[in-house]
Amino acid sequence: MIKITITNIRKILIILCLGFSINPLMAQESEGIEGFISKLSIQGSVDTYFRTNFNGLNKFEYNENGDIIGSPQAPATSFANDPGFALGMANLIFGYEGEKVGFVADLVIGPRGEDAVFLSGPSTNLVNQLYVYYNVSEKLTLTLGNFNTFLGYEVISPVGNFNYSTSYMFSYGPFSHTGLKAEYSFSDKWSGMLAIMNPTDWTEFDPFGLYSFGGQLGYSNDSGNAYLNILYGEQAPNTSATFQIDLTTGWDITPVFYLGLNTTYSSNGEGFYGAAFYPQFKTTENFALGLRAEYFEEMEDGGPVYGAGVRTYDFTLTGNYTVGSLTIKPELRLDRVSEDVFVNTDLVPTNKLSSFILAAVYAF
Structure with missing residues (x-):
């Protein structure tokens, strides 16, 4: 338990240090982040x-x-x-459309979705599309x-x-x-x-x-x-x-x-x-x-x-x-x-x- 606690403390300190160093960069790149969010869709x-x-x-x-x-x-x-x-079924589709690149994560829950992904394994039986x-x-x-x-x-x-x-x-x-x-x-x-x-x-x-x-x-x-x-x-x-x-x-x-x-x-x-x-x-x-x-x-x-x-x-x-x-x-x-x-x-x-x-x- 002592080793785990010390390890966790070290992780917290590292994250805090990174946070303080990254924060000015985040402020400078806020326009880019807002642009990224604006291209997300649900x-x-x-x-x-x-x-x-x-x-x-x-x-x-x-x-x-x-x-x-x-x-x-x-x-x-x-x-x-x-x-x-x-x-x-319930269907939830997350997408990002950039100028050059993007992705789609299409998730399904319910009988219709289960039938649609019938050959998928337990780890991916909620995934209708992922590309x-x-x-x-x-x-x-x-x-x-x-x-x-x-x-x-x-x-x-x-x-x-x-x-x-x-x-x-x-x-x-x-x-x-x-x-x-x-x-x-x-x-x-x-x-x-x-x-x-x-x-x-x-x-x-x-x-x-x-x-x-x-x-x-x-x-x-x-x-x-x-x-x-x-x-x-x-x-x-x-x-x-x-x-x-x-x-x-x-x-x-x-x-x-x-x-x-x-x-x-x-x-x-x-x-x-x-x-x-x-x-x-x-x-x-x-x-x-x-x-x-x-x-x-x-x-x-x-x-x-x-x-x-x-x-x-x-x-x-x-x-x-x-x-x-x-x-x-x-x-x-x-x-x-x-x-x-x-x-x-x-x-x-x-x-x-x-x-x-x-x-x-x-x-x-």
Whole structure:
């Protein structure tokens, strides 16, 4: 105890001496510190929801012996699948944007966040994104670290999606990558990106010594944008390499009508392909109505969701009512599958599931 006390006293004296010597320098550099603080940003969101099925189970069913004979039904897509009143996530994003360099630390807490970082270890299961970047020039930016995927129309945060539930194409594509990417602006409208990354969703480290390659070609103007995305690489040892090509685009057709499109093809032994339209109408200043109409088909040699060769249709009608920073999202969803993958309230197999969600998303 004596040694620890003496050591602590020495540390305190050193800190005090440094403080007195640094204080004049701090005064001289106060403008620089204020400038640094002015470039820091904090944003994020909180979301929660209620979910129920019209023709499927909303709770566990038991027989007279207490054995489970039925469980709550939900589409086999990511997030928003729990029955009754349920939680989404709290999202907190810290950022610094300097003239040349910056960073983003994106933290998540809650079921949606846990599902999004499902391959992260205990030490990083709160980290959705964590990266630094360097603006080498006005045209070239290098980014190193963990970043959300560049493929697909939908994103992890509910703030970035019109619909609250997610599509099949999003759910079975990549969520996040860890690696190095280079983004280049060819002009005001055209851009490109190349990346080398860990296997998909292995965000904390690379356990296999395998790497994936990504690329993107983008076009944008005042009316919308279009991105052609490619991903290639082995995601685990002794497996076929994943090849995914993806087109994402969205345009303001009129001041009140927007149309988005996502189409994708993914092959790795359990592949799929599909397309989804996203028409959205702004009916008033505070309310908009949008539809996701998705077709999703799994490969004949193996599918990741309901089985080889299975076809799925997802029709999701969502309202967005905005009050300040809060968005209320009532949503009707119908999933129709070519096989009987659901059961109805009588425990009879069926190929249809209709459901309702009422979600609240607060963004700051």
